[in-house]
Amino acid sequence: MSRPLDTSLPRLATGCRWSGEGESRMLLFPEGALRVRDTGHAILQRCDGQHTFQQIVEQLQALYQADAAKIREDVAGFLDRLQQKRVVDF
Amino acid sequence: MLPAPLALIAEITHRCPLHCVYCSNPLQLTAAASELSTEDWIRVVQQAGKLGVLHLHLSGGEPLARIDLTELVSAAHAAGLYTNLITSGIGLSPSRLDCLVKAGLDHIQLSFQGSRENDADDIAGTRAHALKTELAPLIRKSGVAFTLNFVVHRKNLDHLEEIISFAESLQPDRLEIANVQYYGWGLRNRDALLPTRQQVEDSMRVIAAAEQKLAGRMRIDAVPPDYYARFPKPCMGGWGQRLMLIDPSGQALPCHAAGVIPGLQFDSVREHPLQWIWRESPAFQKFRGETWMPEPCRSCDRRGEDFGGCRCQAFLLTGDATATDPVCSLAPAHQLVDAELLRVNSSTGSTPASLDAPRDQLRESPSKSPDWWSYRPHPG
Numbered sequence: 001m002s003r004p005l006d007t008s009l010p011r012l013a014t015g016c017r018w019s020g021e022g023e024s025r026m027l028l029f030p031e032g033a034l035r036v037r038d039t040g041h042a043i044l045q046r047c048d049g050q051h052t053f054q055q056i057v058e059q060l061q062a063l064y065q066a067d068a069a070k071i072r073e074d075v076a077g078f079l080d081r082l083q084q085k086r087v088v089d090f
Numbered sequence: 091m092l093p094a095p096l097a098l099i100a101e102i103t104h105r106c107p108l109h110c111v112y113c114s115n116p117l118q119l120t121a122a123a124s125e126l127s128t129e130d131w132i133r134v135v136q137q138a139g140k141l142g143v144l145h146l147h148l149s150g151g152e153p154l155a156r157i158d159l160t161e162l163v164s165a166a167h168a169a170g171l172y173t174n175l176i177t178s179g180i181g182l183s184p185s186r187l188d189c190l191v192k193a194g195l196d197h198i199q200l201s202f203q204g205s206r207e208n209d210a211d212d213i214a215g216t217r218a219h220a221l222k223t224e225l226a227p228l229i230r231k232s233g234v235a236f237t238l239n240f241v242v243h244r245k246n247l248d249h250l251e252e253i254i255s256f257a258e259s260l261q262p263d264r265l266e267i268a269n270v271q272y273y274g275w276g277l278r279n280r281d282a283l284l285p286t287r288q289q290v291e292d293s294m295r296v297i298a299a300a301e302q303k304l305a306g307r308m309r310i311d312a313v314p315p316d317y318y319a320r321f322p323k324p325c326m327g328g329w330g331q332r333l334m335l336i337d338p339s340g341q342a343l344p345c346h347a348a349g350v351i352p353g354l355q356f357d358s359v360r361e362h363p364l365q366w367i368w369r370e371s372p373a374f375q376k377f378r379g380e381t382w383m384p385e386p387c388r389s390c391d392r393r394g395e396d397f398g399g400c401r402c403q404a405f406l407l408t409g410d411a412t413a414t415d416p417v418c419s420l421a422p423a424h425q426l427v428d429a430e431l432l433r434v435n436s437s438t439g440s441t442p443a444s445l446d447a448p449r450d451q452l453r454e455s456p457s458k459s460p461d462w463w464s465y466r467p468h469p470g
Contacts, residue, residue: 002306014263015197015235019144019170026144028172030197030235030264033096033144033463086235086263086309 002083003076004053008090010079011049016087029087039064043075047088053079092369094142096327096463098171099335099346102131102148102162105155107180109215110203112241112276112283114346115151120338128158130360132165134336137364139169143334144463146171151338154181160189167194174199176239179225180218187225187232197235199266200226204246205256213245226260237264242293243283244434250296258308265308267297269315273347277406284434290318313466317427321392322399322415326466329377329401334368342367344374347402351411377401382412386420 004010012018016029027034027044036044042063046056057075061068082088104119126134135146146166153159154177166173174197175190202222203210210219229236238257242250250267257265270276270283285293297312304310316323326333326345335343341356342364348354357371368374376382380393387398398404399415407416407426414421 013235014233017172017196019172028144028196030174030199030237031097031145031466033172083306084309 002080004079004090006052006054008053009049009051010047010053010056010088010090012044012047013083013086013089027087029085032085034087039074040078043078044088047079047090053090095334095368096143096332097145097147097334098135098138098143098364099147099149099333100131100134100162101150101335101337101346102126102153102159103151103155103338106150106152106178107155107216108152108178108203108218110213110241110275111215111279112213112243112270112274114271114274114276116347116349117274117278119151125156125338126336126340126359128161130340131158131162134359134364135162135166135171136169137359139166139171141365141368144172145174147174147176149176152178152180154179154186160186160193163190163193163195172196177201178214178218179222182225184228187228191232191234195234197237198229198232199237199239200229200262201239201241202253202257203241205240205249205253206246209246223260226262230261235264236262237266238262239266239268241268241270242285243270244285244289245282247285247289247293250293251300254296254300254310258304262308264311266311266313267293268313271313271316273350273402273406280430281433284317284430285315287318287431287435290315311466316399316403316415316417317431319417320419322396322403322418324396325400325403325415328397330368330374331378331397332463334364334374342371342374344377345400345402347400347406348373350402351405377411384412384414386422387414390420 016027019026019028025036027036042060043056046059057072060075061071064071079088079090083090103125104115105122138146148159148162153175163173173195175195176199179200200222203213203219207219211217238260240253240257246253254265269285272280276283297310301310330344333345335346336359337343340358340360342359343349343356354373354376356373357367359367380388383393383398387393399418401411403417404413404415405411408423413423416423416426418424
């Protein structure tokens with residue numbers, strides 16, 4: 001487990017890229033693809049290497065009316081899982 | 091409705107400077123003169139994009155043997171396909187790599203025959219190891235996703251720790267450790283390649299430790315030898331379900347080995363659009379779904395997960411392509427596999443009983459989420 005730090009800059013991993021538009025928007029990576037919707041999409045579209053983990057969490061806390069600590073935990077867990085699969089880096 | 095294939099495997103040539111003893115190509119290769127033209131391939135990748143295919147795997151033979159490779163990558167990129175080059179590296183100069191990356195290549199999968207130069211060159215039948223080692227840093231720097239593929243078997247499985255350390259030194263994003271599959275040349279040479287039970291068990295421990303150590307840095311995908319599994323592999327994600335392969339002459343096949351099954355007629359992209367072949371070609375419909383299944387598959391709870399295993403392996407081992415894959419512990423013909431395991435393990439005194447579903451431990455099973463797709467563009 002390697003959770004992102006507040007100052008981490010989450011970004012799509014090498015060779016991972018977006019494809020398609022709207023409902024059919026997907027992340028493509030070696031030998032796999034991920035259809036991202038709703039919160040997953042909201043997180044990943046901010047993973048551009050420009051926003052810090054802290055900024056991403058704050059933006060999502062403003063976007064969703066859920067418990068702030070839970071949002072932070074969910075985003076960290078989501079990014080950690082995708083990093084294990086080499087879909088994001090931070 | 092039938093979903094589009096996730097990936098198209100384009101075997102653009104059978105020409106290859108290597109002659110690996112476990113090559114997955116058919117024993118009867120397509121001659122260079124019968125290969126599809128550049129225009130044919132460009133039409134095929136454009137049709138693939140329209141059909142909704144996500145990934146294109148440029149394979150062979152050695153795809154770099156085609157001088158129009160950059161042109162094909164360009165066309166695939168323009169058609170919206172995620173493009174992977176499966177290569178031995180022979181023929182990949184720095185300038186050619188640069189052209190391919192500029193054309194939109196997304197991923198390179200570089201194959202190694204081992205971590206030791208002499209042994210690896212023996213397997214490949216040519217001096218290729220040193221060149222591959224020199225290429226790795228160039229690929230790493232090129233900005234494309236980088237996978238290393240090591241084919242393992244009885245002769246090199248004891249060096250797995252060394253192989254993983256060697257791979258780590260080349261800094262790929264992903265390492266694939268694939269046991270030889272017993273088709274084509276692999277089946278011919280099975281007696282020399284099938285690992286012992288002890289080797290397989292040891293390799294599982296080595297891989298589990300490496301996965302833990304390298305988590306987040308290098309992903310490891312391991313393909314265990316299905317002869318030791320309790321249940322068969324979900325070969326190609328099910329016949330005609332997820333993948334489509336075009337051979338050098340333009341024939342469309344549901345998998346690499348499908349040509350061994352007698353009576354199948356493969357339609358050609360020279361005569362039919364890809365979309366028609368995917369939906370209508372009799373070869374793709376032959377084992378699609380469950381109506382062809384014999385018992386015990388037909389009533390098995392796992393039939394939606396492993397689809398009765400591999401049709402080609404069933405044919406190669408039993409002579410009947412509709413048989414349950416003999417590697418399955420429930421298969422009527424399972425004794426054929428047990429007999430092989432007994433032979434290879436007799437000197438070590440261990441019993442040939444199936445491992446406790448090694449692939450369940452070794453291999454990340456596809457997520458149950460309908461939004462997450464992963465597959466292997468090879469048998470296994």
